Amino acid sequence: MDHPNLVTFEKKLKTVLDKLDDALEDRYGSLFKLHPVRAARGQTSNKMYDGLFGVQANFSLGIGSQHGRGYIINIDLATLENTPRELITEIESFAINRLRDLLNREFPAKDLSVAMDGQTIKIFGDLHLGRAY
16 A cells, blocks of 8 residues: 555656656657657657656665655666767756756755765655654
């Protein structure tokens, strides 16, 4: 059984990630050919499974992390083309800035931060859920 506030939080987080996916598609979606087995943007019921970008979050306890527990953000590019490291860095920077803005709008009462944690993007900060009853 999941904490009801966790269900609400993660539903809102999915909305944030879908908006990030749209922003990435709008800005970078035409730079690479789509992987031949990947559905075109808007062709599935979940943005994670279509278009050039797949964005998802996974909770991490933060063991060995400089920021502690939080959500690791995975941004996958569905292409067979080589992606220059400089462009990956630019995409990560864009994603971090957009995530900060989206999180502030969606979770105004929470003090959430977004930063690189090693080689990954991480959301961390006030992840307290409150009481379940």
